[in-house]
Amino acid sequence: MIHNLAKRAHDRNWTLDPIIRSMLDDDWYKLAMLQFIWKHFPGTHVRFTVINRTRSVRLAEVVDEAELRAQLDHARTLRFTRSELIWLAGNTFYGQHNIFRPDFLDWLSGLSLPPYRLSRMDGQFQLDFEGAWEEVTLWEIHALAILSELRTRRGYARLDEMDLDILFARAKSRLWSKIERVAGVPGLKFADFGTRRRHSFLWQEYVLELLAARLPGVFAGTSNTYLAYKHNLEAIGTNAHELPMVLTALARLGRLGATSLKDAQYEVLRLWQEMYGPAMRVMLPDTYGSTQFFRDAPDWAADWTGVRLDSKDPFEGGEEALAFFAAHGRDLRQKLLIPSDGLNADLMLQLHAAFGGRIQPGHAPSHFRDARDFQDPAKWRHEPRCRISSGIGTKLTNDFAGCSPVEAPEFSPISLVCKVTAVEGHPAVKLSDNYTKATGPAEEIAYYRSVFGTEGLTEVPVEV
Template sequence: MVDIATRVWNHKWKIDPIVRSLIDTDFYKLLMCQSVFRNKRDTQVTFSLINRSDDVPLAKLIDEGELREQLDHIRSLSLRRNESTWLRGNTFYGKRQMFRPDFMEWFETLRLPAYHLERVGDQYELTFEGKWPEVMLWEIPALAVLMELRGRAVLNDMGRFELQVLYARAMTKLWEKIERLREVPELRIADFGTRRRHSFLWQDWCVQAMVEGLGESFVGTSNCLIAKHRDLEAIGTNAHELPMVYAALAEDDVALKQAPYDVLADWHEEHDGNLRVILPDTYGTEGFLRDAPDWLAGWTGIRIDSGDPAQGAETAIRWWKERGEDPRRKLVIFSDGLDVNKILELQAQFGGRVRVSFGWGTLLTNDFRGLTPDDRLAPFSLVCKAVEANGRPTVKLSDNPRKAMGPDAQIARYKRVFDVGAQVAQDVLV
């Protein structure tokens, strides 16, 4: 097992790559990339970094030269032969050859496109522009680099023994969480923590701890590289990015209203089983389910990623019953702002009523809260989103209005088109 504290101490090397591989990314990004490659490959999209935590001055903490080194290193990466073999030949979600030959041939020659980096006050403006299948693969590595460089900036001031104690405390903290989860009957939980992880080595350690501590209750990881190295299931379906871009491309309000369902119609053609999971909250869960075509009720389940998770699950249960489906056979994946107490609460509330699963993110792979003076390693809310498609702004409404994004006029239009009523603002949890 890697001595993480010693490796951190040795980060004083000129460059220790944060992202080691093009498949050091979330599985759903590759699934979505293949769908985009098939259906919208020439769409021009801009992604942009958004720091929701203004109190974390990234440009003061992270040296611009070091950030550029890490980003340039990512641009030098290409798919390795053994990684291509794994993607081409492995079984994912019970299906062999998940990734089609034409997509793999394209991916095997890919280098990520150029980036634009500029300091604006105490923050960085980081954007990626180009063809959608190419620029979308910047999202996860860009977030991972910024999160880890911020951590390195804090850790750089710590001594060798101080680092050993810090990681010992963090390991103990996670193991105590695992011990509590061990007692949960029929638990199904996966690692969703790549995008805001403390570091790659720490995420890998957390996954190994989950494997040993939870056994079959731990169902896999979203991180493709770790899944490959640790012989685990790669977990993931789709994300808000797809409906946001499809909606931006809509020519009128009628097409806009239909866009989220067009996304899932394209997905339906490619995937079945546990990959048929709806993410309904991009423009409000209530309206999405109310207007959804009947064939979507036959899908395997729903992922709840904003708003009150219990309310979202109750809404889904009512919808399934109204459409003549048995909720006990449906999968509900909770994935927003989870930690042990919330996992225990939701499992107790919905176990037996639906098939419950959890995608545990930041507070699995980056919970250093309370372990440093002034809490300088506490996780924060950093995202990288598609903000423009073919010159048009994207919009996200969410079930939590504090997660809404887009120009005010377009937000108002989307609320009208999708008939979004009053919403309850909630704290944005990492």
């Protein structure tokens, strides 16, 4: 369903366009994780907190608090519909039927988002969601999408209808140039990971419709469950940092049996594969540093399908992951890499060149910038080292910087996250492969680093 985006934005009929339109308007892995939480850790008390890593943007001075409350309140009125639950029950995900249990779906039918806490401090919103883990977790993506689109709508207010027409014309041209760059690349696969920082719901929907129509066989699907449901697309996603963060905090409190802090990251894998089998075995190793994760991982972890590369240089991280599988004697050609951190079309092509095939001597991955390079026999032989399928987020669904005909800083995306910050009243910590992405109180971060070490960690700027 292609909309007249400029007219819709100019009319500003937000009652027609609430930001969150369905409880399914969420990343698919949140639902897979929700069932995992519901089964294994019901009632665990957690707190999620929205964190603006782009501190130079004083978000509470850009987004109107009353509008934010109205959108958050609207999200609390939503419930999973009967047709959505039937789709979850009957659809095939990752080649597997009946991923969602009937008793879980019965419980899901009565779920609504719990209350939130909102205040302001030093130009930023203090937005928290606290309660039972299984009730609170779905706030994450909804809250981020709401804040992102409210900021977009503030930018719209600076523009008249002609300006808006130019804005979307330039954004569409930019999107089309990406499609032209990647069309026809042998073996290339990518998915949309852009819900949390999208320009708007309608723009994300437009992007997905265009990709599905113009890149069949290349565009693999979307992490957005509602748009997958609405447009018959593949729903993409497995798990996220949230799981090891909570389980490690529970181990720190002595509430995970005899499991140690370091072993908690592998307990996540054990419970996950026990629940889902081979369907979604893609690990996320960087919560407390990828190097230590791979060094100490049990041999059975090498049976997992692949690795999502999130916070380390993706070329370095990919080599590290393949070295882990090779050291355990696994066939690399069967393994999957999913780069997903701040990707754009050029970086995706370079990663595909580095891992999706062998590069002739003298040709670095940076030489591969569009489809023509992949069809040049002097540079390329299609002999894959492994499988690779990228996930592109912000640079796909919110690439509007410089598109406005008048100055509108609201169209430049910011790094906004919503993380677990407390478990059973105790601080939760994420270290990451990038020092800049660490979350938690300084003294807890220091303690976790004393346990997990800092090997392989670097510090690089975070854009999105």
